[in-house]
Amino acid sequence: MRTMTVSQSLTAAHELAKHGERHLLGLTGEPGVGKSTLAALLAADLGAAAVAVSMDGFHLAQKELERLGRASRKGAPDTFDSWGFLSLMQRLTTNDAPAVYAPEYHRELHNPVAGAIRVDKHVPLVIAEGNYLLLPGRPWAWPTTCSTRSGSCRPTRTCATSASSTATWPSARPPSTPNGGRWVPTSATPAPCAPRSAGPMR
Template identity: 35%
Template sequence: MSSVEDSAREIAARTLQQFAENKGWRLMIAIAGAPGSGKSTIAEQVVDVLNGESGVSAALFPMDGFHYDDAVLKDMGRLPYKGAIDTFDAHGLRHTLKRLKANEDDVVAVPVFDRSIEIARAGGRLISQSVNIIVCEGNYLLSRQEPWNLLKPIFDLTVFVDVAEDDLRSGLRERWRSFGLGDADITRKVEENDLPNGRAIISGSDEPDMRVKNPDAG
């Protein structure tokens, strides 16, 4: 069993324990970490594990759907720094999380980021009222910076994925290489944007309820 699978099962076990204590009320889980830390893969596997349990329904809710559009970032002069904390709609994310937690609507449409075209697709995923557990994953879910610091109280369980910087660098380079970028562009994106963001996330995140390690991130 890989460390990713171990981490996913550890989070799922803690989630099910929390769900039982909440007596069936919808549970909101945050999985945070630096870009390239493997949090998205872990979150996907947590959802798979939870959906394999009898009587439990889980859904994935990625934070990346709240990226500002490239046209907006260009007007802001922030397009080269896409992925930094100020290039996301923090208030939109917060209100959607609160709507999901309230679980008053029969279905909630959430945006999903399409990395192949670098654009968020509105209404890219539907989360129905019957879903018991929402697993939200993203870089800044535990940030102490305003207004991001308003997110943590919404969650019932918070997780941070720890990974060594060398593994982050390796994983990020491989990610951009898979999208067809050349070495010069990869180096610029990783060293000038992704890694600085990753360091800021690691140092600027609040303490989670649990930490998991992912040495396989690279």
């Protein structure tokens, strides 16, 4: 596991963003470890060069959770539109549209709000955070850092173990890579921080 301070994380994020090509950086870990805090810090420091999006925007609507009988387990893996989240990651990676809109979870509404976060085509770094980015199997097992201009797909997953430390995690090869990309695994040792199921979220 490679541990990074906040300062080192900022340096790494700036390195990903500086060439202008689209990269996705994933932050994951258990609830309360500081994923959202770190994502917001990185995005604020990079300014117009980065936008943060969250898996929380893909919570199923409260009404749908109640219909499915899952409202008491809100926050568990099967209470998210996981394939919708994957679709967003793919759109952000291919970066074909002038802008992509992502949803955002509003706790005061107990529901996500569609189209709340705009990611313009020219933004080089998208920071995606969520509890289950390292969950085994589809749709979660998908690269979170990609370079589409260079034709390579770098499957660097970043595991946020606290608000001030991260670790890279090489993921398994997916069925395909965007734009015919070349799979470039990292040399980092997998970090022992696979997420557990979250408790109920209100």
